[in-house]
Amino acid sequence: MPLKKSTPPTTDLSRRNFIKNAGMTAAAFTILPRFVLGGKGYRAPSDTLYVAGIGAGGKGESDIANFAKSGKAQISYLCDVDDRRAAKSVAAFPKAKYYKDFRAMLDKEHKHIDAVSVSTPDHNHAIQALAAMQLGKHVYVQKPLTHDIYEARTLTEAAKKYKVVTQMGNQGASxxxxxxxxxxxxxxxxxxxxxxxxxxxxxxxxxxxxxxxxxxxxxxxxxxxxxxxxxxxxxxxxxxxxxxxxxxxxxxxxxxxxxxxxxxxxxxxxxxxxxxxxxxxxxxxxxxxxxxxxxxxxxxxxxxxxxxxxxxxxxxxxxxxxxxxxxxxxxxxxxxxxxxxxxxxxxxxxxxxxxxxxxxxxxxxxxxxxxxxxxxxxxxxxxxxxxPGGADGHYAQWVEACLAGYGKMEVSSPFEIAGPLxxxxxxxxxxxxxxxxxxxxxxxxxxxxxxxxxxxxxxxxxxxxxxxxxxxxxxxxxxxxxxx
Missing domain, CATH: 3.30.360 (Dihydrodipicolinate Reductase; domain 2)
Known part of the structure; x- marks a missing residue:
């Protein structure tokens, strides 16, 4: 039950490109085990979740900060249509590459992204989350999950289809x-x-x-x-x-x-x-x-x-x-x-x-x-x-589950629950x-x-x-x- 998949005629950032490029994701990283790289305090790439934030201001700002607080997430990319709203996150994560168009970010950077956080106005949640899921990216989406009933059902089914770890941003669930x-x-x-x-x-x-x-x-x-x-x-x-x-x-x-x-x-x-x-x-x-x-x-x-x-x-x-x-x-x-x-x-x-x-x-x-x-x-x-951490642990729980892999760890508000809610x-x-x-x-x-x-x-x-x-x-x- 896919969402309508059309793109502006002036861009080649189509979902066909998303899906076509998704097959390249597996080759995105060269994962070296910790014992090879060594070093006290070193975190192997396999122990780090590389996160892209769509919506970097307001609630998105606090979401991104909380993922980083887990100690196991690196905020690698930021995306926001309003430079004013994104300013604090850009300053907090100076190494994160910044985009205005989420389609451009996913099209160019998907090989370097493990998971995507969506914290934008309700009417754009579904297209942003689905685009990430089609690329095999784990997703965290602010509440309400979607703007429409049809979109909620679509994302619920997509989580199973693409086998990604999902969480809605209703932290009280944890x-x-x-x-x-x-x-x-x-x-x-x-x-x-x-x-x-x-x-x-x-x-x-x-x-x-x-x-x-x-x-x-x-x-x-x-x-x-x-x-x-x-x-x-x-x-x-x-x-x-x-x-x-x-x-x-x-x-x-x-x-x-x-x-x-x-x-x-x-x-x-x-x-x-x-x-x-x-x-x-x-x-x-x-x-x-x-x-x-x-x-x-x-x-x-x-x-x-x-x-x-x-x-x-x-x-x-x-x-x-x-x-x-x-x-x-x-x-x-x-x-x-x-x-x-x-x-x-x-x-x-x-x-x-x-x-x-x-x-x-x-x-x-x-x-x-x-x-x-x-x-x-x-x-x-x-x-x-x-x-662990109660409601405040809602973010770290998702990070840990993403690192563990689909189906390996329970989360409090996966789309199978968040969707019907x-x-x-x-x-x-x-x-x-x-x-x-x-x-x-x-x-x-x-x-x-x-x-x-x-x-x-x-x-x-x-x-x-x-x-x-x-x-x-x-x-x-x-x-x-x-x-x-």
Whole structure:
């Protein structure tokens, strides 16, 4: 199920070149054993992971630094479309060769690269990761794994096809806290969990607004065409880069995409959830004046409330997962004292079972049984192996696994887990976007029907298809800009 594979007519950096050159990768290095080269403190090439970073600023900057901190990764190449954002990484790794176009970097340097880190806006994750995977490179991709459901499924299948080590950048998956939640659940303290609430105070960027009509000059350090990548061409506008792109569907995935892989991951892992069977959505209204509701389908809504149903498995009941963003929170559980914090304050997850309840914050942090007095009374033995360094060890774990080779070492968020988790998150966005599908009424073209509202969307996970509202399927897979 490959992604669309076309390239700009002005370049020969085609994926055909990627695949053709991939066969040369095996001859890329002359690996000499440590005892031949010798020397105290010497690290043989076979003990070093040569990493290329696509996206060197912001989160990419910290990702690259954390790979280097493992002591077993050498940052050999850096790539960013914005020289301003990349400046700190360029200074930190002066020996790393710098590119603006990831295609040029992979085409010219693939023989010298073992693994690739992708930390770019959501809409370009899939093409960058897939290009690296087709060359046999291990990949680390920031959350959400992809922009679209189809892309997530494609990368999940590609990881197996190309036999590469993968990890999504939801570091909480390596944390001790989510493992403690799993141990409580496995010990039967909650009974059968049937309901989960997840919430966030995001967005902290503009959403539910009209696209700016004020054109701005593109900064000389930014290659705007490369930044747009797969997205439709639009004139540059101020303040979209480097952060506010998250609120626009062409580039980002909203509050749910930004935080869902951190907050939904604990219940997804603890309960062993797979593909949902149905989803409903409601969104916060935007008013452009006292009487008129705004309609801005290009922009993510200011708030949303999603309900996903997961089928029962292994004798367990179905699970209803409620997602709330924009500051909306569920009702406080009665077991929580009035002044006790729920989740981590602005974000959290609440598990409700037939015997008990538990909650946590972002990344599964601050795990707590309810009432909180139980935390002092209950002593469940540790049964699940911890990741060295916990959440901070998420990076080193991937580096070690890449050095060990495909299938040789476990990682916390391989695409076989991260892919279905991302699909679940993006299913919520599909429901949100279906909410804005509209058609003029036959008797009054100035009025509109919204057929995607107030219905339950039924999902065929195996075939990636909504079965009862065809218009929703346009959000499963988008069209890339010509040349991408």
């Amino acid at each position: 944390g001790d806290d989510v493992r403690k939640l799993m141990e409580w659940y496995n010990a039967g303290l909650l009974g059968d969990v049937h309901t989960v609430y997840c919430w966030t105070n995001r967005p902290v960027w503009p959403q539910g607004i009209e696209w700016s009509t004020q054109k701005k000059e593109v900064p000389k350090e930014l290659d705007w065409n490369l930044w747009l990548g797969t997205a439709p061409y639009k004139e540059y506008v101020d303040k979209l880069v480097p952060f506010n792109w998250r609120g626009w569907w062409d580039y980002g995935t909203g509050a749910l995409g930004d935080m869902g892989c951190h907050i939904i991951e604990p219940p997804f892992r603890v309960l062993g959830l797979q593909y949902p069977t149905d989803v409903t959505a409601s969104v916060g209204s935007v008013y452009v004046d006292e009487f008129k509701r705004g309609y801005f389908p290009e922009s993510c809504p200011p708030s949303s409330y999603i309900v996903l149903t997961f089928p029962g498995r292994n004798g367990k009941p179905p699970v209803k997962l409620h997602w709330m963003d924009g500051g909306i929170q569920p009702e406080r559980p009665e077991e929580l004292d009035p002044n006790e914090r729920m989740g981590d304050g602005g974000n959290g997850a609440l598990f409700i079972g037939t015997k008990g309840k538990m909650m946590c914050g972002t990344y599964g942090m601050y795990p707590s049984l309810l009432p909180t007095s139980k935390n002092k009374e209950v002593n469940i033995p540790q049964t699940i192996k911890r990741v 991302t699909e679940t998150v993006l299913m919520g966005n599909l429901a949100i976007r279906s909410h804005d599908v509209r058609y003029p009424k036959k008797d009054d073209p100035n009025q509109f029907d919204y057929p995607g509202r107030n219905i339950k969307l039924l999902w065929d996970g195996a075939n990636m298809k909504i079965t009862n509202f065809e218009d929703a399927n346009q959000f499963v897979k988008r069209e890339y800009r010509k040349g991408w």
